Amino acid sequence: MRRFMDDKDFLLSTATGEELFHTYAEDLPIVDYHCHISPQEIWEDKRYENICQVWLGGDHYKWRLMRANGVDERYITGDAPDREKFQKWAETLTRCVGNPVYEWSHLELKRYFGYDGVLNADTAQEVWDLTSAKLADPSMSCRNLIAQSNVRLICTTDDPADDFRWHKSLAADETFGVRVVPAMRPDAALRIERGDEFRAYLGRISEVAAMPVTSFAELCAAISARYDVAHELGCRASDHALDYVMFEPATADEIEAIFARAVAGEPLTGVEVLQYKTALMEFLASEYVRLGWVMQLHFGCKRDNNRRMFAKLGPDTGYDCVSNHTPADQLADFLNAVDENSGLPKTILYSLNPNDNVVIDTVMGCFQEGPVAGKMQNGSAWWFNDNECGMREQLTALANEGVLGTFVGMLTDSRSFLSYPRHEYFRRVLCGLVGEWVEAGKYPRDMDALGSIVADISYGNTVRYFGFDLPVA
Incomplete structure (x- = not known):
């Protein structure tokens, strides 16, 4: 059994997927288009005073989960103190097994606050104290959060x-x-x-x-x-x-x-x-x-x-x-x-609607034309589909109907300055899926070709497609 949120090989189930992620995708810059x-x-x-302001201020993903867990609106969008709102969120998160927000939340705690534990009702005070101390540091301002996330360009x-x-x-x-x-x-x-x-x-x-x-x-x-x-x-x-x-x-x-x-x-x-x-x-x-x-x-x-x-x-x-x-x-x-x-x-x-993936792929295939590779794109799994299942379905449909190697990859679609680990999450899903195809004998284990595909989807295609003045490599 793998350790929870295994830092090295989370979402990677094959040796090929592991090599693709760690060698070709992990360290690439981010263009959040x-x-x-x-x-x-x-x-x-x-700057933010506490983790509640960072996580719960305007995040309707979390608000929906708290409502589904029976939390009173006062602790969601109401006037309850931030510490009490955070406690209700921690209690809710514990019950969200299988939900991508559970994984995103712990990725963000790892990447920005160095927390390797598990957030729940009992550890909420520990996480509150740790994150409050970290947020008091000037290095946790929004500009520094963006820069330390290896972001090169943001489209608001x-x-x-x-x-x-x-x-x-x-x-x-x-x-x-x-x-x-x-x-x-x-x-x-x-x-x-x-x-x-x-x-x-x-x-x-x-x-x-x-x-x-x-x-x-x-x-x-x-x-x-x-x-x-x-x-x-x-x-x-x-x-x-x-x-x-x-x-x-x-x-x-x-x-x-x-x-x-x-x-x-x-x-x-x-x-x-x-x-x-x-x-x-x-x-x-x-x-x-x-x-x-x-x-x-x-x-x-x-x-x-x-x-x-x-x-x-x-x-x-x-x-x-x-x-x-x-x-x-x-x-x-x-x-x-x-x-x-x-x-x-x-x-x-x-x-x-995830049922539209094949519709989109077949419609856009009617309008592809050179010299632009992938002129028409099926966009990254969005909103309610922004999870491992949704990403795999979108990537698989695109691969079945088109040229996956021209895909422009991930975006955050977020209001939070702590959302950049979603790019890491996507890259892990991408490399994991491609690794599975290779090890099932569906594509040769040509790491130069595979690495180029993964790197392009993670970063290079985005730069070329939008015409941003950034280095591709």
Whole structure:
């Protein structure tokens, strides 16, 4: 029996997997090309008083588990003291056998705090004291946490209506060796069905772009202007959170009429909302071609399902679920329309529904083309699939239907500065899976070829695909 969280060979079950990880993947730098950490907190070099602030502040993965364990909301998002919240989390974690959060939590305790024990109700005070003492050290500020995690570049998630203040400050700061660049997420511009919220957004982007936004064409011009600013700050990617990839085409005149009605506060039909969103997404895709950016499409999520708790806590608090409405025909038709009108940008498709892996792999296979290797990507196992099973399923489906060696690998998708061990976790799963295939006789034990594949998926492909100015080796 292996020791718990065996530092050397955790998740590695074969000699080939062990060699691949330790020789070719373990020490590679990290490019975190999609996350939700705050550029302001990086600029300010934020510090934390205790482990509760680091772990439980905004982490809806943990909040969902605590609720499932019967913990009162006061100890989750309420006003209970941090030490009491941490105790409830420790009590919950003990019962989470098989859950990836159990493994992530102990990886983070090992990597950042040197703790080799087991967090539970009895050891909570010991862990609290150890982590509090460590967090008091200046070396545990967010910039230092990023640097000691071997991170080379971070893409945050930003709206084109942002003023990019913190990114401008970081770009001018020569004291921090990690590049922090924006990635555009113009979701608010898509939400035409939200009435007053949408109209308020038009005002914000009009102001920051210093141009009128009274028509669909003017909105497109404002977004394009803001994209140019983001590009100068190093942006090379966009990201979109969609219910599903829709395709409901309309003429330019019809879109302008829909936009005018929305600005006037008139109700729109469901079809009109989809027509507007389709038109804006087609325009945005053409912008990504113009700028050479990667288009990331996240879909397959049904959000804010508990309306009572949404009214109390707002979005992103642990009340989202997988949606099984991800129509492949509309995804394929959208990609085809973009391809015909402007050409397709490099595109990463992520579905929250693991049943969509083969759908994504077969749809994107219709639009692969040189000279870009893996121009169309099935994105890393996301959110509820961000675990060993989900990663293995995504990697296996991609290997079955495409060219695994072109995959751009892992991202944290996190709001925490302690989430970088997720890259280690992914690399262990990748090397473990490939090692199993080799030792089952499915691929020759050519360590030069295998090592190159593993290193590229872990780091090199990401640098080349996004066009980041970083060394590949």
